[in-house]
Amino acid sequence: MILERLRDFHERIQEELIPSYHKEQGCRWILELDENGRFQDFTETGQTKRSATDFVAPYRRRSGRTPPPYLIVDKPAYVLGLPRNDKEKWKKKAAQRHEEYVDLFEECHAAVDHPALDAYHRFLAEHVEDALAHPNTEDMKKADLIIPRVDGTLLTQIPEVRQFWIERQDTEAAEESTLTTECTVCGETRPVIRTEPVELTLGPNRVNVITGNEKAFLSHGLKQSEISPVCQPCARTYGEALRYLLDHDKHHLRLADVTWVYWTDGGDDFDPMSMLSDPDSREVETLLKAPQGATPPGTVETTDRFYAAALTSNISRLAVRSWVTATVAEIQQNVAGYFEQMRLGRGPDARYHGLYALAGSTVRELDDLPPQTVDILLSHALTGCRLPLSLLHRAIRRARADSENTITHPRAALLKLVLLSNESAPVTPMLNPDHDSPAYHCGRLLAVLEDIQRRAIDPNTTLVDRYYGTASTAPASVFGNLLRTAQSHLGKLRRSDADRGFGVNRQKELGEIMSKLDDFPNTLSAQQQALFGLGYYQQRQARFESDDEPPEEEPAEAAA
Numbered sequence: 001m002i003l004e005r006l007r008d009f010h011e012r013i014q015e016e017l018i019p020s021y022h023k024e025q026g027c028r029w030i031l032e033l034d035e036n037g038r039f040q041d042f043t044e045t046g047q048t049k050r051s052a053t054d055f056v057a058p059y060r061r062r063s064g065r066t067p068p069p070y071l072i073v074d075k076p077a078y079v080l081g082l083p084r085n086d087k088e089k090w091k092k093k094a095a096q097r098h099e100e101y102v103d104l105f106e107e108c109h110a111a112v113d114h115p116a117l118d119a120y121h122r123f124l125a126e127h128v129e130d131a132l133a134h135p136n137t138e139d140m141k142k143a144d145l146i147i148p149r150v151d152g153t154l155l156t157q158i159p160e161v162r163q164f165w166i167e168r169q170d171t172e173a174a175e176e177s178t179l180t181t182e183c184t185v186c187g188e189t190r191p192v193i194r195t196e197p198v199e200l201t202l203g204p205n206r207v208n209v210i211t212g213n214e215k216a217f218l219s220h221g222l223k224q225s226e227i228s229p230v231c232q233p234c235a236r237t238y239g240e241a242l243r244y245l246l247d248h249d250k251h252h253l254r255l256a257d258v259t260w261v262y263w264t265d266g267g268d269d270f271d272p273m274s275m276l277s278d279p280d281s282r283e284v285e286t287l288l289k290a291p292q293g294a295t296p297p298g299t300v301e302t303t304d305r306f307y308a309a310a311l312t313s314n315i316s317r318l319a320v321r322s323w324v325t326a327t328v329a330e331i332q333q334n335v336a337g338y339f340e341q342m343r344l345g346r347g348p349d350a351r352y353h354g355l356y357a358l359a360g361s362t363v364r365e366l367d368d369l370p371p372q373t374v375d376i377l378l379s380h381a382l383t384g385c386r387l388p389l390s391l392l393h394r395a396i397r398r399a400r401a402d403s404e405n406t407i408t409h410p411r412a413a414l415l416k417l418v419l420l421s422n423e424s425a426p427v428t429p430m431l432n433p434d435h436d437s438p439a440y441h442c443g444r445l446l447a448v449l450e451d452i453q454r455r456a457i458d459p460n461t462t463l464v465d466r467y468y469g470t471a472s473t474a475p476a477s478v479f480g481n482l483l484r485t486a487q488s489h490l491g492k493l494r495r496s497d498a499d500r501g502f503g504v505n506r507q508k509e510l511g512e513i514m515s516k517l518d519d520f521p522n523t524l525s526a527q528q529q530a531l532f533g534l535g536y537y538q539q540r541q542a543r544f545e546s547d548d549e550p551p552e553e554e555p556a557e558a559a560a
Contacts, residue, residue: 002323003185003209003230005307006238009263013244019162020236021169021197023059026052027073027147029140031131035115035151037122039130042137043149055147057156058165069101071108071165072120072148072155079146080132107168112160116150123148173197173232183231185238190231197232198239202246202259205313209239253277253378255355256371258321259311260378266304270296270328272335273308276381279352284339287332294332302329308382310375321375324382331382338381341420342413343429345541350429353410355381361411362394364401380421387421389526396529400469412537415530424527427534431542433512435535439528441516442475443535448509449486451543455502456489464536472532476520486510 010017018024030043046052057073069078076082081098083090102124109117123131131137140146148155155161177191196208210228245251245261253260253273264270275283295302310322326334342358343350359373360366373391380387395414399406407415416427425437435441450464463482470478493503524532 001325002307002309002320003234003238005265005325006241007185007234008265009245009307010237010241012265013241017240017244018056020166020240021058021060022056022156022162022165024054025057025059025073025145026050027055027057027145028052029136029144029146031079031146031148033119033123033127033148033150035119037119037127037150039123039127039134042131042134044136044139049141049144052145055154055156057145057147058162060169066096069097069104071104072161073145074101075142076137076140076144076146077142079148080128080137082132082137082140084142108161108164111164112158114158114160116153116155116158117161119150120148120155169197170232170236177232179229181229183234184228185230185234188231190233192229193232193235196239197236198243200239200243200246200318202311202313202318203254203257205316207313207316207318209235209242209318250274255374255378256369257312258371258375260308261311262306262308264300264304264306264328266328267300270300270304270306270331272306272331272382273378276335276338276355276378278354279339281350281352284352285350287336288340290332290336296328296332300328302327302332304328306331310379322379324379326383334384335381337384338417342417344409344413344416344538346430351409351413353413357410358414358417361408361414362391362398364398385421387418389418389422392418392530393526396472396526396533399533400472403465403468406464406468407533407537409537412534415533419527419530419534422527425531427531431538433516435516435531437528437531437535438517438521439475439524440531440535441513442471442479442520442524443532443537444539445479445510445513445517446471446482446532447536447539447543448506448513449482451540452486452489452493452503452506455499455506456492472524472529474523475532476522479520483510 026046026049028044028046028049030045032040032043034040055073058071060068060070062068062070077084077094078097078101081094083094105120105124109121173193174191177193180189180191182189183192196210200207200209210230242261245263246259250268250271251261251263253262255277260273262271262273275287304327306324306326306328308322308324309320312319312321339352342352345351355374355377356366358377359369362373363369376388376391379385392415395411395418399411419425419427426435431444432440446464446468450462453459453463463485467478467482471482490503490507493499493506496503521528
């Protein structure tokens with residue numbers, strides 16, 4: 001399924017691709033010829049091969065003591081028969097390589113009718129010595145590349161020449177194959193590959209899509225890629241499509257050791273991954289306000305299909321961790337639901353967090369983050385699948401441990417997201433005084449008690465720093481003492497002219513919250529602890545939004 005979709009994608013983008021079996025190479029010398037094939041000059045494009053101008057040229061892997069020639073663009077020994085030095089051994093080797101180079105070009109010339117090829121054919125037959133007599137040949141290094149240009153036309157840019165090279169490489173691969181069977185991608189009976197024709201790099205590793213690198217994967221005498229038979233044209237097309245996705249930022253997202261590649265079968269304007277990785281509040285609000293099924297801007301239609309694959313490397317083999325396919329409309333709906341479930345606050349005050357900010361709220365340092373955490377959040381955003389409760393456990397455990405950074409906005413957003421994705425409890429973006437969970441109101445109560453303590457005595461260590469862990473897991477064991485202490489603080493506030501109004505308002509809040517509680521729960525489950533944290537956070541935020549005093553600076557969350 002994945003390889004078939006990559007092959008289809010290749011058909012849509014082939015105009016943007018470097019042709020198969022071609023590569024951008026630094027050509028230090030341009031061999032200038034006139035329309036009759038007579039030598040004119042050498043144009044130097046750079047002082048070294050590395051600084052030379054890149055040209056798209058025919059390419060194939062070659063190695064060994066007698067490496068075969070490239071078509072048209074090659075080293076001086078091949079193009080001109082220029083030896084490395086005057087030793088007889090190198091002269092003989094250069095002559096042999098030049099002869100092989102000419103033979104390969106003769107094949108192309110016989111298959112392609114073009115006046116520029118006719119001119120180059122005459123050069124190879126009659127005028128090579130004129131080029132060898134030019135003084136620039138003394139500056140040529142053995143690894144330099146020479147590209148011929150006939151009256152302004154680069155031979156490698158002729159479409160028929162490129163197609164000849166592609167077909168020739170496919171034919172060679174078929175001749176080298178030792179197995180002919182049904183291709184698992186196109187379904188046709190063809191010679192199948194043993195090694196894949198397209199080099200792929202994932203992170204620091206070179207990888208193969210199909211390979212048998214352990215004896216356990218091999219059976220019936222099959223070797224390497226024969227274990228999952230694919231013909232050369234299919235392997236070439238899906239390999240080039242995958243390389244294109246990995247080379248273009250708008251088609252891949254790197255998350256730790258996982259790389260997500262994504263595309264549609266329509267236009268290239270639909271990119272939900274960038275929004276999920278680094279959301280812009282205005283873009284998210286536009287998405288949330290858009291009518292369901294609204295067509296995104298650009299060339300993508302809502303009926304187009306969206307594809308995404310999470311890739312990792314296992315030694316030299318590509319591993320697919322996740323595969324997502326849905327219509328653009330379905331992805332839009334799921335992503336909008338993801339941000340809606342995350343939302344805390346309203347209007348311009350609403351904030352939305354990227355994947356790493358949410359995942360980072362479950363650990364002390366991002367270096368401690370399990371790689372699957374971000375992957376799980378991304379899969380949920382794209383598909384709407386349930387988030388595992390293990391995320392909830394890690395977030396509330398981190399909240400208990402972070403005495404000075406208990407419930408940050410990203411952590412509260414993650415708690416809300418997990419609860420709603422599991423339909424564990426109703427949670428609104430704003431404070432809900434009518435919530436039916438005692439745990440939620442216990443969290444609210446702790447926020448008010450902390451507020452009273454801060455105003456009354458401004459302690460170095462607040463009651464939240466000392467008691468959040470106990471209050472969020474066993475409220476009955478701690479709230480009695482906290483309420484008695486709060487009464488003493490309220491008495492102090494009422495005796496102060498400056499703080500009397502503050503104390504009266506907090507007393508009313510205590511009364512309103514206590515009216516929701518018949519008794520304090522002895523213990524709270526993980527979901528109830530999450531509600532406790534949300535109640536605490538939303539009560540604090542409601543106070544900041546309604547008070548004339550500016551809100552305290554919230555500690556910065558770990559960033560990607």
